[in-house]
Amino acid sequence: MEKRLLSGDEAVALAARDTGIALGTGYPGTPSTEILEAFGALGGSAQWAPNEKVALEVGLGAAFGGGRALVTMKHVGLNVAADPLFTAAYTGVTGALVVVTADDPGMASSQNEQDNRRYAIAAGLPMLSPADPQEAYDYFFRAVELSERWSLPVLFRMTTRVCHSKALVTSRATPMTPRAPSFVRDIPGRVMVPAFARPAHRKLRAKLADMAAFGETSDLHTVTEGSRDLGIVTDGVCALHAAEASPGASFFKIGLVHPLPIERLRTFAAGVKRCQVIEEGDPVIADALRAAGIAVESKPEMFRFGELDVGRVRRILARDLSTEPPLPKGKPPELCAACPYHPVFAALRKLDCIVAGDIGCYTLGVMEPYRALDTCVAMGASIGVGLGLRHVLPADQARRVVSIIGDSTFIHSGVSGLMEMVYNPPKLGHVIIVLDNGITAMTGQQEHPGTGRTLEHEATGKISIEGLARAMGIDTTIIDPFANPAGFATLLAEKLAAPLLSLIVARRPCVLAAADIRGWEKAAEATRAAQACAGAACGAVPEDA
Amino acid sequence: MSHTVTNVILAGLGGQGVIKASDILADAAVRAGFDVKKAEVHGMSQRGGSVTSDIRFGVKVLSPMIPRGEADFLVVLAPSEVEVTRPLLRPGGVLLAPDFVPEGELINKRSLNVALLGALSAYLDIPERIFLDAVRAALAERLHAANEQAFQQGRARAATSGAAALGKRQ
Ligand SMILES: Cc1ncc(C[n+]2csc(CCOP(=O)(O)OP(=O)(O)O)c2C)c(N)n1
Numbered sequence: 066m067e068k069r070l071l072s073g074d075e076a077v078a079l080a081a082r083d084t085g086i087a088l089g090t091g092y093p094g095t096p097s098t099e100i101l102e103a104f105g106a107l108g109g110s111a112q113w114a115p116n117e118k119v120a121l122e123v124g125l126g127a128a129f130g131g132g133r134a135l136v137t138m139k140h141v142g143l144n145v146a147a148d149p150l151f152t153a154a155y156t157g158v159t160g161a162l163v164v165v166t167a168d169d170p171g172m173a174s175s176q177n178e179q180d181n182r183r184y185a186i187a188a189g190l191p192m193l194s195p196a197d198p199q200e201a202y203d204y205f206f207r208a209v210e211l212s213e214r215w216s217l218p219v220l221f222r223m224t225t226r227v228c229h230s231k232a233l234v235t236s237r238a239t240p241m242t243p244r245a246p247s248f249v250r251d252i253p254g255r256v257m258v259p260a261f262a263r264p265a266h267r268k269l270r271a272k273l274a275d276m277a278a279f280g281e282t283s284d285l286h287t288v289t290e291g292s293r294d295l296g297i298v299t300d301g302v303c304a305l306h307a308a309e310a311s312p313g314a315s316f317f318k319i320g321l322v323h324p325l326p327i328e329r330l331r332t333f334a335a336g337v338k339r340c341q342v343i344e345e346g347d348p349v350i351a352d353a354l355r356a357a358g359i360a361v362e363s364k365p366e367m368f369r370f371g372e373l374d375v376g377r378v379r380r381i382l383a384r385d386l387s388t389e390p391p392l393p394k395g396k397p398p399e400l401c402a403a404c405p406y407h408p409v410f411a412a413l414r415k416l417d418c419i420v421a422g423d424i425g426c427y428t429l430g431v432m433e434p435y436r437a438l439d440t441c442v443a444m445g446a447s448i449g450v451g452l453g454l455r456h457v458l459p460a461d462q463a464r465r466v467v468s469i470i471g472d473s474t475f476i477h478s479g480v481s482g483l484m485e486m487v488y489n490p491p492k493l494g495h496v497i498i499v500l501d502n503g504i505t506a507m508t509g510q511q512e513h514p515g516t517g518r519t520l521e522h523e524a525t526g527k528i529s530i531e532g533l534a535r536a537m538g539i540d541t542t543i544i545d546p547f548a549n550p551a552g553f554a555t556l557l558a559e560k561l562a563a564p565l566l567s568l569i570v571a572r573r574p575c576v577l578a579a580a581d582i583r584g585w586e587k588a589a590e591a592t593r594a595a596q597a598c599a600g601a602a603c604g605a606v607p608e609d610a
Numbered sequence: 611m612s613h614t615v616t617n618v619i620l621a622g623l624g625g626q627g628v629i630k631a632s633d634i635l636a637d638a639a640v641r642a643g644f645d646v647k648k649a650e651v652h653g654m655s656q657r658g659g660s661v662t663s664d665i666r667f668g669v670k671v672l673s674p675m676i677p678r679g680e681a682d683f684l685v686v687l688a689p690s691e692v693e694v695t696r697p698l699l700r701p702g703g704v705l706l707a708p709d710f711v712p713e714g715e716l717i718n719k720r721s722l723n724v725a726l727l728g729a730l731s732a733y734l735d736i737p738e739r740i741f742l743d744a745v746r747a748a749l750a751e752r753l754h755a756a757n758e759q760a761f762q763q764g765r766a767r768a769a770t771s772g773a774a775a776l777g778k779r780q
């Protein structure tokens with residue numbers, strides 16, 4: 066087969082096509098975003114969901130229906146999707162469900178560096194951990210097979226370096242035969258009321274025990290015999306760093322990180338003088354082995370932070386605890402020169418606002434010259450945090466609190482904040498600014514339900530931000546802050562002065578996306594017009610409206 | 611095994627074409643029959659922040675990331691990034707800074723990335739013809755002329771500076 070240079074994300078997309086994935090869904094998030102984009106480009110059925118929880122639920126439904134489904138998200142996305150995830154472990158699936166979680170050790174583009182291997186343990190789900198694009202491709206087939214064999218969702222843990230590094234990938238000549246989805250009723254299996262959930266939990270634990278036994282002999286784990294003085298237990302991209310740092314060592318490379326092949330690892334550790342676990346993030350493997358009474362060395366605490374590389378692995382092996390040289394400090398990103406957000410931050414600064422911020426390009430408003438962002442925690446949090454501040458602060462401060470949130474983030478998880486605001490209004494009201502630049506800019510310009518275009522930029526149903534706010538009885542104004550900076554500042558000052566619940570939609574397209582948006586919109590308009598026409602002629606609702 | 615691997619770091623600012631250049635280099639190395647890995651961190655890069663891309667090729671490449679201070683070549687597109695990235699270069703490694711090819715010599719100054727690739731190409735065991743194929747494959751046809759010129763400009767500079775002969779796989 067021909068070898069191609071692919072990123073890990075592209076390799077997963079190719080594998081998704083070759084395993085007959087019937088539906089791919091997710092929410093953008095670095096470094097996972099390119100998977101669905103590439104899957105769509107390969108002709109796969111790929112779509113963006115409003116957030117990760119909905120994506121997982123859609124994927125679960127597809128898998129209940131006997132289809133093969135792929136759901137993608139970044140690590141923090143799994144926090145949003147955790148609720149259905151834990152119970153999906155009980156229900157299991159009929160088709161296949163592979164959930165990609167892309168972790169970001171070192172936080173190249175994230176707000177935390179949580180280690181999602183912990184989710185596999187907490188939810189009781191199998192998790193695969195590929196090291197490079199070729200393994201990402203190969204393991205994806207294994208993930209589909211495991212999911213179908215054990216009727217369980219399978220977690221697929223990638224990391225920034227696995228997602229975004231490119232390497233040669235050989236794909237399979239023969240794809241998997243697709244499944245034909247069909248509904249088979251299974252009420253006790255899928256309706257998780259306590260009477261059905263109790264046996265379902267036992268069933269899950271039995272499956273995991275079975276899977277652990279499978280892991281004891283599976284070729285998902287590879288043992289390389291080398292020096293008896295040093296044995297290295299590792300997973301994911303760390304296996305490559307370690308192989309380069311210490312080519313002579315013995316290796317136990319773990320492919321299935323949950324459940325672990327404890328007995329095989331016990332034998333491996335017993336066969337070497339020093340057994341060192343090399344893993345990124347939390348000491349998940351080391352802790353599990355120690356809990357099983359296996360004598361292994363865990364990395365020192367300082368290596369919990371940031372990603373590993375060959376140099377850091379050498380240090381761990383040398384037990385070198387000296388201070389590491391700082392990473393090169395390059396130029397941090399900043400708002401584009403013609404970004405529509407500039408006048409917004411200028412006004413927030415001028416009015417000395419207390420800004421409950423959110424996640425997106427606009428988080429860069431924290432930088433000089435504005436420094437106009439006081440909090441940034443999780444997507445959607447700006448609204449709740451702003452309300453909390455308003456509730457407790459003295460009046461002269463409360464009056465200056467503003468929540469700012471991007472359009473994609475608003476759709477993702479801002480809407481429930483609006484409900485909270487209407488239901489528990491602060492005494493002095495509140496002001497929300499939705500920064501509507503018509504795209505999910507931060508992650509590389511993805512569509513979302515507010516744009517009215519699909520992942521592939523085709524016309525579809527459109528959610529109106531102002532329509533939602535008005536439906537909740539919130540005073541709503543739309544303004545182009547870039548065309549009218551002074552008007553924007555005046556409007557904001559007015560709204561802050563009134564003890565009202567108000568929402569300002571600051572609408573102006575992202576300059577980097579504007580030309581593309583115009584092109585997509587033109588094509589989308591044409592489709593909408595054609596559909597409206599067909600609908601009017603036959604009096605029916607257009608089929609895919 | 612590392613002695614059989616060539617380590618190149620391309621650095622610059624978002625929007626300068628660092629990733630594009632690294633894609634071209636990686637593709638050229640693949641076309642030349644090498645095992646290749648390439649790593650970079652992107653996400654915020656389009657907002658003008660620092661970007662670096664690691665390209666490694668040889669008989670067999672393990673880690674996708676070049677160990678700190680072990681780059682054989684450091685190609686930098688932005689003056690502001692030269693000092694920042696210098697520690698990534700191994701002692702005796704080759705630095706190609708942005709002024710290696712004067713901007714005025716280029717038909718299109720956005721081709722600086724390809725010009726520096728041209729300079730780099732003079733040091734590498736990858737035939738020029740293959741490199742040019744990779745350049746053409748990566749760019750729209752209307753950009754071919756300007757970029758081939760830039761590539762040749764860089765390559766000629768490296769040849770006349772005489773450094774290429776010395777730098778070759780020492
Ligand atoms: C739960 C979660 N999912 C995904 C992300 C990745 N992410 C960060 S900001 C963002 C959306 C940004 O879009 P928008 O709110 O429209 O702001 P813009 O970048 O366009 O300014 C996404 C998807 C995240 N940080 N957390």
Ligand code: SF4
Nearest residue numbers: 401404426506575576
């Ligand atoms: S990409 Fe768009 S939204 Fe982000 S800083 Fe640039 S102009 Fe602003």
